Amino acid sequence: MIRVENLVKTYDTGTQALRGVSLHVREGDIFAFIGPNGAGKTTTIRILATLLETTAGRATIGGEDVFRYPERVRKLIGFMPDEFGVYPGLRIWEYLDFFSAAYRMPKLERRRAIDDVMALTDLAPLREKMVETLSKGMRQRLCLAKTLVHDPKVLILDEPAAGLDPRARIEFRALLKTLSGMGKTIFISSHILTELREFCNACCIIERGRILASGDIDGMAERLMPARIIVVRLLSRAAEAAEALAVHPGVTASRVEGNAVRVEFQGVEADMPGLMKMLVEKGLPVVGLEEKERDMEALFMRITKGELA
Template sequence: MSLLEVKGLRRDYGALRAVDDVSFSLEAGSILGFIGPNGAGKSTTLRILATLDVPTSGEVLLDGHSLVDSPDRARPLIGYMPDRYGTYDDVTVFEFLDFFARAYGLKGAARRQRVESVMAFTGLTPLADRLTTALSKGMRQRVALGRTLLHDPSLLLLDEPADGLDPRARIELRELLRALADQGKAVIISSHILTELAEICDTCAIIEQGRLLATGKVADLLQQQEVGAAVTPELTVRLAVGDAGNAVWERAERVLLEQPRVKRVAREGEALRVRLELDAGAGPAQVDAAAAVLLAALVAAGLPVCAFSARERNLEDAFMTVTKGRVA
């Protein structure tokens, strides 16, 4: 049985249906990326999973405990980190974490040992005596994550944990989350930073207007959308233009657009982005064959091709394919 099972979750606020028949499951040791535009229902769903809101209908089971009927049994298993989590004034990192360890019922030497263990895991030990208000955004996020881990929960709910972090802090946070999953914890991350999620998540769930549109691995999501439809791979072409200027780019565009499988050509900086359109069910061999024809045409036209490559489809492609950009 999955650690977390969400069945037919619905949440209404008057006439507004914020969450509409959402169902998914999550295994221990896995990371789920929860993706959707603003107002899609991500934060509402996470608040329900954190037992901070009550669904209008539906069921949520965490390790067999109902979050609706028995929230007190489920709460010790949940660690929730909201998208905006402040710290208290005039307290050090250790004091802040120690306060919450006491709130979780930890006592004596076991409490101190747990706080020190969490600080070591999150890299906060050198900052134990630093005031929380004097920390950088990345370090404050580490403190918030540490607070979430104090009671050793099985399920982590993280709402926009990388928001506002610099690149190094994001990489470090990603490493921490992967380490937590390796320890057997299930993690749900809500984020707008799709490239970040693609690098860390095992599976993704895409939600729009409160409805869950697709779940699964990124490759599976893309494949699901392409069943019965034309396959549209993209190629990137770079030219050694030199002093020739726009004339070479324009000639390359004309040559490419004359080819039967080319759907669109767009210049992006110092490269051309070429969208092909192949028959439904086309695989890597067909994509390679079409690309070879284009490369041969460019070389035959005397164009100075210096780089020619296929662009791997990613989570952003899956998101843009699945969602419709509708406004609630």
């Protein structure tokens, strides 16, 4: 759905924001675009949203060239910038009505579309409220509603969850899941990593204008973090267990943490019962064995290690 090839962007000031970014987002994906601040996320997104010119490279959305036919691309995408304002002096429905009119929707269709997106984003009870009185979370929702009003195939969201409280974030996540269920392709940038894994199915990590890694989230985790972190909890004799584990095949490191041993284990899931068996055979009082989730944050830290300025 989105194809970016060799995007290079050099600003007039001489800053090289992008140095050859390539990525591919399949239709229906929820694609996480991850990177530290200043990595080039917003630049890439603004180029995709037809707001910025590239220095070199190609980008297509839904088969349409972003630079050649920006008007066609605009019809396809719903764009939510990282920072945005609202037009003051309008009610919520008027605000949405304005944007649907700006998308050249006929008047009758407009009313239905507004009702739909307000229902979807839970804004319906606030229909007559003035937009400038809304809270940050509500504004975020309103902006998402505006993004959805012309029923775009692709959603391009630049850090949509930034600055939201946990409840709003969870609600936002649920909303994105719903949207994905409706068949929309979602391109979402973020640096809040922990939450992305459970609903994104592809991701790419960008730093200093280069793509460091990209692909399926699970596949990438396997490739980039071959070692599993396993925490073995014992009643006592943790040191003894650590020694025993250290010589077990596949274990690369073990460390005592109180009454538990933290093990780095290079093996597949099927090898884990063997580990358990060995501990039990030695008569160690094992309480439990638990695998730590290989979350995006760890992944991120691992990949960008040493390259952060």
